[in-house]
Amino acid sequence: AAYMARYIAKNLVAAGYARRCLVQLAYAIGVAEPVSLLIETYGTGTVPDEKLEAMVRGTFKLTPRGIIDSLDLRRPIYRQTAAYGHFGRAEPDFNWERVDQAQKLALFSA
Incomplete structure (x- = not known):
């Protein structure tokens, strides 16, 4: 759930809905x-x-299965997270750092 919370927060900021964002x-x-x-x-x-909460519920799959599928968490990537942390790194395998849903979220305000 922490990976999904990070992913959602980054996408909300990238879509211009906030400068700072916490998702629980x-x-x-x-x-x-x-x-x-x-x-x-x-x-x-x-x-x-x-309103952001409603947008998130309509955009992201928040079930455990949805999180696993959305972030492709069944891949063996966890050795990379063992050093230097899980968040704030530009590793290509860290899907929770992507902002690929920002455009979709931005459509809510259009």
Whole structure:
């Protein structure tokens, strides 16, 4: 879920909806969809955080299966994450660092 939260936040910022963004996802055992989705833009958002939450739910697959498939997490890439961290690196295999959904998100404001 941390990878997906990072991916969502980066795409929201890249789409111009905020300069800073925190995404929190909470799950319960036996429930595929997140029981909670929180987006906090720290006052830098161009639309209300609640609207961003609705956009995210309509754009991203937030089930565990959806996260695995969207970020292609079944590949053996975790040795690369063992040193220097998981986030903020421009490794081509770190799909959670892509901003490929920014254009799709930007269509919501059009």
